[in-house]
Amino acid sequence: xxxxxxxxxxxxxxxxxxxxxxxxxxxxxxxxxxxxxxxxxxxxxxxxxxxxxxxxxxxxxxxxxxxxxxxxxxxxxxxxxxxxxxxxxxxxxxxxxxxxxxxxxxxxxxxxxxxxxxxxxxxxxxxxxxxxxxxxxxxxxxxxxxxxxxxxxxxxxxxxxxxxxxxxxxxxxxxxxxxxxxxxxxxxxxxxxxxxxxxxxxxxxxxxxxxxxxxxxxxxxxxxxxxxxxxxxxxxxxxxxxxxxxxxxxxxxxxxxxxxxxxxxxxxxxxxxxxxxxxxxxxxxxxxxxxxxxxxxxxxxxxxxxxxxxxxxxxxxxxxxxxxxx
Amino acid sequence: xxxxxxxxxxxxxxxxxxxxxxxxxxxxxxxxxxxxxxxxxxxxxxxxxxxxxxxxxxxxxxxxxxxxxxxxxxxxxxxxxxxxxxxxxxxxxxxxxxxxxxxxxxxxxxxxxxxxxxxxxxxxxxxxxxxxxxxxxxxxxxxxxxxxxxxxxxxxxxxxxxxxxxxxxxxxxxxxxxxxxxxxxxxxxxxxxxxxxxxxxxxxxxxxxxxxxxxxxxxxxxxxxxxxxxxxxxxxxxxxxxxxxxxxxxxxxxxxxxxxxxxxxxxxxxxxxxxxxxxxxxxxxxxxxxxxxxxxxxxxxxxxxxxxxxxxxxxxxxxxxxxxxx
Numbered sequence: 001x002x003x004x005x006x007x008x009x010x011x012x013x014x015x016x017x018x019x020x021x022x023x024x025x026x027x028x029x030x031x032x033x034x035x036x037x038x039x040x041x042x043x044x045x046x047x048x049x050x051x052x053x054x055x056x057x058x059x060x061x062x063x064x065x066x067x068x069x070x071x072x073x074x075x076x077x078x079x080x081x082x083x084x085x086x087x088x089x090x091x092x093x094x095x096x097x098x099x100x101x102x103x104x105x106x107x108x109x110x111x112x113x114x115x116x117x118x119x120x121x122x123x124x125x126x127x128x129x130x131x132x133x134x135x136x137x138x139x140x141x142x143x144x145x146x147x148x149x150x151x152x153x154x155x156x157x158x159x160x161x162x163x164x165x166x167x168x169x170x171x172x173x174x175x176x177x178x179x180x181x182x183x184x185x186x187x188x189x190x191x192x193x194x195x196x197x198x199x200x201x202x203x204x205x206x207x208x209x210x211x212x213x214x215x216x217x218x219x220x221x222x223x224x225x226x227x228x229x230x231x232x233x234x235x236x237x238x239x240x241x242x243x244x245x246x247x248x249x250x251x252x253x254x255x256x257x258x259x260x261x262x263x264x265x266x267x268x269x270x271x272x273x274x275x276x277x278x279x280x281x282x283x284x285x286x287x288x289x290x291x292x293x294x295x296x297x298x299x300x301x302x303x304x305x306x307x308x309x310x311x312x313x314x315x316x317x318x319x320x321x322x323x324x325x326x
Numbered sequence: 327x328x329x330x331x332x333x334x335x336x337x338x339x340x341x342x343x344x345x346x347x348x349x350x351x352x353x354x355x356x357x358x359x360x361x362x363x364x365x366x367x368x369x370x371x372x373x374x375x376x377x378x379x380x381x382x383x384x385x386x387x388x389x390x391x392x393x394x395x396x397x398x399x400x401x402x403x404x405x406x407x408x409x410x411x412x413x414x415x416x417x418x419x420x421x422x423x424x425x426x427x428x429x430x431x432x433x434x435x436x437x438x439x440x441x442x443x444x445x446x447x448x449x450x451x452x453x454x455x456x457x458x459x460x461x462x463x464x465x466x467x468x469x470x471x472x473x474x475x476x477x478x479x480x481x482x483x484x485x486x487x488x489x490x491x492x493x494x495x496x497x498x499x500x501x502x503x504x505x506x507x508x509x510x511x512x513x514x515x516x517x518x519x520x521x522x523x524x525x526x527x528x529x530x531x532x533x534x535x536x537x538x539x540x541x542x543x544x545x546x547x548x549x550x551x552x553x554x555x556x557x558x559x560x561x562x563x564x565x566x567x568x569x570x571x572x573x574x575x576x577x578x579x580x581x582x583x584x585x586x587x588x589x590x591x592x593x594x595x596x597x598x599x600x601x602x603x604x605x606x607x608x609x610x611x612x613x614x615x616x617x618x619x620x621x622x623x624x625x626x627x628x629x630x631x632x633x634x635x636x637x638x639x640x641x642x643x644x645x646x647x648x649x650x651x652x
Contacts, residue, residue, distance in 0.1 A: 008546065010377045028376075037375050048524045048556070049363050050354075051336045051517075079405045079526070082545035090543070105545060191377075198374045198551030200405070217416070219408035219431060220334065225524030226552050230374070 005030060006299040008104070009308070010197075015294045022292035027315045028308070030296040032135060032165060032273040034248065035311035037195030038234040046226045054220075060228045063235040064203055068175045068188060076211040077231070079222055081164055081189040081202030085109050087217050088185055088204050089129075092158050098129035101301060103162060106131070120145075125154050131162035132172065136298065136306045137275050138165075138268015146174050150184060158183040164202075165270045167193030168248050178205045185210065190227075192272060193244070194234050201227045248272065251309045258316065259307070262323035266307075274307050281305040284323075291322035331356060332625040334430070335634070336523075341620045348618035353641045354634070356622040358461060358491060358599040360574065361637035363521030364560040372552045380546070386554045389561040390529055394501045394514060402537040403557070405548055407490055407515040407528030411435050413543050414511055414530050415455075418484050424455035427627060429488060432457070446471070451480050457488035458498065462624065462632045463601050464491075464594015472500050476510060484509040490528075491596045493519030494574050504531045511536065516553075518598060519570070520560050527553045574598065577635045584642065585633070588649035592633075600633050607631040610649075617648035 003018065004011045009031035016026060057077060065072040078084035082105060089096075089109025098106040100115035106129045107113060113129065118139070128149070133140045141149075150159050163186050166173045177184055185206040191197030201223065204214055215222075223231075234240070252271035259266045259276060266274040273296075278284065285297045285305055296306035310316040329344065330337045335357035342352060383403060391398040404410035408431060415422075415435025424432040426441035432455045433439060439455065444465070454475070459466045467475075476485050489512050492499045503510055511532040517523030527549065530540055541548075549557075560566070578597035585592045585602060592600040599622075604610065611623045611631055622632035636642040 004380075011379060012376075013379050013381060031377070033375070033377075040374060046524070048366060048522045049359070050338075051357070051359075051523045053337060053339045054330075055339060079409075079550075080545070080547055082547055083405075083543070086543055086545050108542070196374045197377045197547075198372070200547060200550045216434070217409070217412055219406070219412050221406055221408055221523075221526060224405075224526045224550055224553065227550065 005294065006297050009296045009306075012294055015289065019289045024292050024318065026292045026294060027310065027318060028294050029310065029319070030294045030306075031197070031308050032270070032306075033192050033197050033308065034195035034244065034272060035309055036244070036247065038230075038237065038240055040196070040230055041233070044229055044233060046229050048225060050225070051221050052223060052225045052228050056225070056228045056232075057223060060223070060232045060235075063232045064188075067235040067241070068173070068203070068205060069170065070175045070178050070205055073208050074178045074205050074211070076204045076214050077223055078202045078204055078214075078218065079224075079227065080191075080200040081162075081187050084187055084202045084204045085162065087214055088187070088210070089160070091210060091213050091217075092127060092160065092185070094127055094156075096127040096129060099131070099134070101136070101298070102131050103135050103164070106162065109160065125157065127158040127160065128153075129160040129162070131164065132174075133165045133268070133270040135165055135270070136273065136296065136304065138270040138273065140172060140269035143172065143174060147177065150174075150177060150182065153183060156183070158185060160185050160187070162187045164189035164192055165272055168245055168271045175205060180207050182207070190231055190234070196230065196234075199227050199230055201231050248309070254316065255307060255309060258320050258323070262320070264323075272309065276305050276307070277303050278305070279303060287325070288319075288322050291318060293319060293322055331620065332623050335622045335632075338620055341615065345615045350618050350644065352618045352620060353636065353644060354620050355636065355645070356620045356632075357523070357634050358596070358632075359518050359523050359634065360521035360570065360598060361635055362570070362573065364556075364563065364566055366522070366556055367559070370555055370559060372555050374551060376551070377547050378549065378551045378554050382551070382554045382558075383549060386549070386558045386561075389558045390514075393561040393567070394499070394529070394531060395496065396501045396504050396531055399534050400504045400531050400537070402530045402540050403549055404528045404530055404540075404544065405550075405553065406517075406526040407488075407513050410513055410528045410530045411488065413540060414513070414536070415486070417536060417539050417543075418453060418486065418511070420453055420482075422453040422455060425457070425460070427462070427624070428457050429461050429490070432488065435486065451483065453484040453486065454479075455486040455488070457490065458500075459491045459594070459596040461491055461596070462599065462622065462630065464596040464599065466498060466595035469498065469500060473503065476500075476503060476508065479509060482509070484511060486511050486513070488513045490515035490518055491598055494571055494597050501531060506533050508533070516557055516560070522556065522560075525553050525556055527557050574635070580642065581633060581635060584646050584649070588646070590649075598635065602631050602633070603629050604631070605629060613651070614648050617644060619645060619648055
């Protein structure tokens with residue numbers, strides 16, 4: 001399992017080329033992207049011709065800041081969380097740990113960063129990079145744990161917190177702790193919860209001085225007019241957000257039941273994905289590909305397999321059938 | 327004239343707020359963006375849901391490389407030339423000159439870079455940042471001059487060449503000089519010639535080793551699915567590209583005639599804009615705003631005024647009337 005689908009999710013075309021197109025259409029469960037995206041209105045005004053005016057970017061950051069629960073001065077929009085992690089990591093620099101296993105990019109944010117297992121300890125003395133909820137195992141730390149972690153950091157050591165999967169429950173987010181003086185950066189992602197990963201939109205939350213340095217690297221027009229228009233409207237859509245939080249919870253509970261009926265123990269607390277740990281992960285991955293279902297194996301953790309949410313009842317039924325035919 | 331429209335073009339909303347909405351619709355001549363954009367097809371497939379697969383990005387870079395006339399291994403797509411200039415500048419580092427006046431960001435690419443006037447000399451000994459054609463004066467250096475400049479660089483000193491406005495004539499581009507060993511980076515912009523600045527798409531051309539370092543800063547998904555889909559289709563549209571080159575040439579000649587009839591001497595060789603130099607630049611800018619026409623003044627060059635191409639005959643007529651009413 002050293003192919004691209006063990007490297008990151010969503011490589012559906014590569015999987016089709018490798019495993020064949022199959023009879024039924026492929027179901028992509030290899031990502032943690034909400035399969036029921038925020039519905040981009042057909043008449044949403046996207047002006048491709050003009051450079052986005054600064055006020056439009058400010059409106060997006062204002063809408064996002066309301067959603068995140070922080071002041072807008074602590075919010076910097078970036079063209080995808082991926083580039084936000086990389087640019088911010090270089091700005092912070094110094095010596096760092098990154099909790100692993102987690103999102104691969106965490107290990108590339110700060111040169112020389114060393115991987116560390118999460119042991120629940122404060123692990124102070126260096127800047128710490130971790131995700132909450134974690135990906136791919138869905139481990140969820142409580143705000144009290146994270147507050148304690150922040151409180152016990154040594155002087156000058158940052159907590160870089162990836163909340164790319166934190167949208168399903170606002171109570172788990174550390175955004176209320178962001179301030180001018182706290183050595184805390186939080187990374188948020190638009191594409192996962194809102195199901196629109198192709199837009200490339202993310203946010204870095206932190207002290208204004210760091211955000212100013214980040215903006216100096218991004219320049220005047222970091223986002224497309226589409227990202228600004230879609231993001232602003234989506235973050236303002238409270239009804240959709242509330243309904244989606246309920247729906248994701250229900251869909252994840254349904255996936256849990258299905259995995260349990262098939263003899264697996266689903267792990268994790270992020271409703272956008274579930275992990276299972278099994279000796280037969282590789283053969284199960286292969287078996288699912290023969291049913292044209294792509295899940296997410298991991299090169300370094302051969303006993304793991306991650307499942308995104310099936311998009312509909314037909315996909316649920318196909319997954320359950322394929323899981324059962326051992 | 328210390329307002330935002332002396333800082334960069336395109337700040338139309340700010341101008342409206344300041345000068346009033348006016349009776350007639352505003353004409354924005356404050357940018358060098360083609361007013362006749364590549365027509366984005368209504369049925370162009372833009373998948374906002376999925377992360378763009380790596381092959382799609384490769385297809386875009388391949389299409390662009392054919393258009394630029396270089397091998398695809400020398401092409402790295404970036405989410406806007408602005409961020410490309412800033413990230414690449416930091417990668418190159420060292421000591422640098424930037425030719426001024428030019429695009430403001432050139433002075434922010436490399437920390438400590440000093441402004442230098444263009445005197446036609448090789449100015450070796452440090453990395454040199456310049457634009458060809460230059461903006462805002464449209465100064466055009468011949469390929470022989472640039473080749474000589476490149477040839478006489480000292481060891482380890484780069485030429486960073488901004489060709490954001492070079493699309494109107496492929497013969498002026500230095501892309502054929504890009505190679506594995508040449509210390510040459512070229513920056514290309516999608517939005518200006520193709521008239522779609524809101525897409526945020528640009529390219530850095532250079533040695534693969536530098537592009538690899540740049541890609542490491544950008545991460546896996548630097549571009550939106552829209553930027554990839556629109557860019558790929560537009561760069562492949564040879565008929566539109568050929569017709570647009572002819573049209574821009576004609577439209578610029580028409581603007582030249584109009585400026586000359588009004589007593590000004592248009593400067594420059596980029597058909598997307600013309601500069602005039604006049605003692606009355608500030609009062610002319612103000613007078614044009616009273617006719618709801620936004621041009622581009624410059625905080626540091628109070629005698630300059632830059633004009634983009636009027637989009638149609640009605641705009642041409644309004645501009646000529648406003649120019650004449652001194």
